[in-house]
Amino acid sequence: ATFQTHIQSSHPTFQAAKVSSWSATDKSKLVQEVLRMVNNQRRNPYSKVLRTGSATQGTVSDAYNDEEQEAIIWTTNLYLGLNRDKEVMEESAKALQRFGTGMGTSAAASGMTDLHLQFEKEFADLVGKPAACLFPTGYTANVGAVAGLLGRNDVVIIDQLCHASIVDGARLCGATIRTFQHNNSADLEAVLQSEVSPYRTVLVVLEGVYSMGEGAAPVAEIVRTAKKYNALVLVDEAHSFGFYGERGGGICAAQGITEQVDFIMTTLSKALGSLGGVVAAREEHIELLKSSARAYIFQASISPADMAAALTALRRIRSDDNLRERLWDTTRYMRQQFTEAGYDLGTGDGPIVTPHFSDKDKLYAIVQGMYKRGVQTSAVTYPIVESGRGRLRLICSAAHTREDVDKTLNALIETEREVDELLAATRASTH
Ligand code: PMP
Numbered sequence: 001a002t003f004q005t006h007i008q009s010s011h012p013t014f015q016a017a018k019v020s021s022w023s024a025t026d027k028s029k030l031v032q033e034v035l036r037m038v039n040n041q042r043r044n045p046y047s048k049v050l051r052t053g054s055a056t057q058g059t060v061s062d063a064y065n066d067e068e069q070e071a072i073i074w075t076t077n078l079y080l081g082l083n084r085d086k087e088v089m090e091e092s093a094k095a096l097q098r099f100g101t102g103m104g105t106s107a108a109a110s111g112m113t114d115l116h117l118q119f120e121k122e123f124a125d126l127v128g129k130p131a132a133c134l135f136p137t138g139y140t141a142n143v144g145a146v147a148g149l150l151g152r153n154d155v156v157i158i159d160q161l162c163h164a165s166i167v168d169g170a171r172l173c174g175a176t177i178r179t180f181q182h183n184n185s186a187d188l189e190a191v192l193q194s195e196v197s198p199y200r201t202v203l204v205v206l207e208g209v210y211s212m213g214e215g216a217a218p219v220a221e222i223v224r225t226a227k228k229y230n231a232l233v234l235v236d237e238a239h240s241f242g243f244y245g246e247r248g249g250g251i252c253a254a255q256g257i258t259e260q261v262d263f264i265m266t267t268l269s270k271a272l273g274s275l276g277g278v279v280a281a282r283e284e285h286i287e288l289l290k291s292s293a294r295a296y297i298f299q300a301s302i303s304p305a306d307m308a309a310a311l312t313a314l315r316r317i318r319s320d321d322n323l324r325e326r327l328w329d330t331t332r333y334m335r336q337q338f339t340e341a342g343y344d345l346g347t348g349d350g351p352i353v354t355p356h357f358s359d360k361d362k363l364y365a366i367v368q369g370m371y372k373r374g375v376q377t378s379a380v381t382y383p384i385v386e387s388g389r390g391r392l393r394l395i396c397s398a399a400h401t402r403e404d405v406d407k408t409l410n411a412l413i414e415t416e417r418e419v420d421e422l423l424a425a426t427r428a429s430t431h
Contacts, residue, residue, distance in 0.1 A: 029376060048075075048376060054084040056399040060376060071376045071405045073396040077211075079243055079351055080323050081399025082313040083273035095308030103301045105133060108290060111301035119311045120278070126249050126318055129239075132291045136302055138238055138267025140295040141277025143169040145234060145263060146203065148293030149285075150175040154201040159183065159190050159222075161212070161384070163236060164217040166205050175203075176304035182210075183217050185225040193231040202231040208240035208251030212384050213346055213354030216244065220255040227260055233281075234263035241353070242271025243324045248317040268302070271317065274310035276302040326398040327351055334396055334405045341409055351396035354380060355412070360390035362419055367392065369415035375408050 025398045047063035055076040061068045082088050095115060103111040115133055124132040135141035146169030150156055154175040158166055161182045170177045176247055178195060180188040188204065196202055204226040209216050219235060226233045237250040245253030250266070262285065268276035279289060302310070316323060331351045338345060343355040357363040360381045367379050380391040394408065 002387065044163070054078075054081070054399065056081060056084075057248060057404070063084045069372070069374060071374045072400070072408060073376045074396075074400075074408065075376055075378045076397070077239070077270035077395055078273050078397050078399070079271045079327055079395075080273065080313070080317065081397045082271070082316060083309075083322075084399060085273070085313070085316065088273060088309050088312045088316070091312040092305045092309040095304040099304035102303050103307070104118075105301070106297055106299055107301040109295040113304050113307065115304060115307040115311050116301065119307060119314065122311070122314055122318075123278050124280045124313065126247060127247065127264045127280050128253060129264060129282070131283045131286035132133060132278050133286045133293075133296060134278040134302060135277040135279070135295055136291075136299050137275065138265075138269060138277035139165040139168075141265055141267070141279055142166045142236065142300060143172060143202075144293035144295030145265060145279045145289060146170050146175075146205070147173040147236070148289045148296070149173075149232070150201060153199065154203070155195045156203045156205060157188065157195065157231070158204075159206040159217075161210050162205055162207060163211075163238070165232075166236065183222075185218065185221045188222060189228075191227050192225070192231060196229045196231070202229065203234060204231045205234045205236070207236045207238065208244065209237075209350055211239050211352060212380055213348040213352045213393065215349040216240065216251050216254070216348065219251055219261075220257045223257050223285065225261050232262045234265060235261050237264060237266040238270055239350070241266035242317045243327055243351070247319075248324060268306070268310040271309045272313045274302075274306045274312060274313065323398050327396060330398070330400050330402065330405065331396045333402050334394065334408075335411050337405055343412075346391075353394045353396060354391035355394075356385075357390050358388075360388055362423060363390035363392060365419045365422070366412070366415050369418060370408075370411050373411040373415060375411045377408075 048060050049063050051059040051061055051068055053059055055078050056073050058071065058073065059068050060071045060073070099113055104109040107116065120132040120134055124130060135144050141163035141164065146156060146166060150173045152174040155178060156170040156175045157178045157180060158170065159182055160179040178191050180191050192202070206217060206219065206222055208219055223233050235252055240251040242248040244251045250264065252261045252264055263279050263281045265279045267276065268274045268278065334353050335345055338353065338355060345353060346356060348354065363379050367377055370377055378393045380393050385391060
């Protein structure tokens with residue numbers, strides 16, 4: 001067990017993704033290290049494969065080993081379970097029959113169906129903006145939007161916990177990149193004071209809800225600060241669109257600041273259960289993106305089946321409050337049960353529930369032990385949380401039930417007891 005935990009906590013795949021400024025030499029050392037680990041059977045512990053079922057419950061296996069097992073899955077962001085919705089799947093199948101599989105070209109070069117156009121219109125309408133622009137993924141939506149808007153002389157100011165796609169977009173356009181402390185509008189103001197000039201565009205980027213188990217970000221306060229300095233603002237609603245705000249319109253709607261936010265972005269792969277990304281804004285900003293974002297112009301567009309799934313899911317989100325209520329009910333139940341059992345969940349209140357652990361090696365052993373008991377989870381470690389510490393990550397969905405929560409809590413309690421005993425025995429034998 002000690003050997004296994006060590007392997008997982010130090011697996012180079014995770015180290016590499018966290019470090020964004022590696023040199024070619026660093027990378028070649030990394031490749032050597034990965035190869036050494038593969039030869040020693042020390043593989044990526046999260047490489048699980050879904051064999052049948054849905055992304056919240058199904059038959060899974062390890063990618064390197066065919067042994068299958070049933071599992072409750074808490075590692076996907078399918079917040080509303082719409083990936084398995086009957087109507088969503090039927091409409092997706094109809095689009096497949098109507099248009100075939102791929103679009104074969106980018107949206108800018110005629111790779112659009114009426115479904116694409118309709119989605120842009122209805123998404124913009126739901127989040128309260130005049131227009132929207134689709135991208136093939138959420139990742140490329142952020143890269144495309146940031147890099148499409150800014151040039152070398154501009155500045156992008158990013159919350160330090162923002163997603164990698166935002167940082168990558170900023171790097172690509174060569175703008176000056178500054179960060180501000182997480183959710184801290186006073187720190188943002190200090191950065192703005194030192195960067196604002198009439199000769200450059202300043203873009204402030206933040207997320208509506210961050211993915212590591214927190215509640216909603218103080219978006220209204222941050223936007224107010226940015227607007228004092230006439231900065232543009234982009235809010236990434238990947239973890240809030242669909243289940244915050246009236247009709248699921250997101251955090252900007254919930255906090256009444258849609259007007260002041262220039263760009264509202266989300267992914268189609270989470271609450272919408274499909275694949276793609278979208279940015280909504282004023283007409284002129286959307287036209288600017290459609291003619292300048294290289295990720296829009298030079299990349300094939302979303303497939304018709306995925307587009308129909310997202311459009312049908314969007315309509316369900318707009319009209320079905322029960323769907324949201326199911327997610328929030330499971331979320332509240334999970335938070336209450338885990339808290340009563342003595343787990344520290346931090347200050348969050350959203351569907352990403354993260355019991356805190358002071359020892360990351362113990363946490364990795366728990367992830368592995370729970371998997372053996374049919375519960376698939378993941379771990380959050382440095383640099384998201386302090387070095388050496390960690391959080392177990394359980395992402396609730398409307399497709400999860402209270403029974404899933406009960407089974408998961410029991411698995412956690414049993415696994416933790418087993419891991420504690422093992423660690424105590426290891427310590428006793430080494431003293
Ligand atoms: N933004 C945020 C905040 C995300 O968490 C993610 C995905 N984890 C993305 C963007 C990228 O979305 P996608 O996976 O659809 O490319």
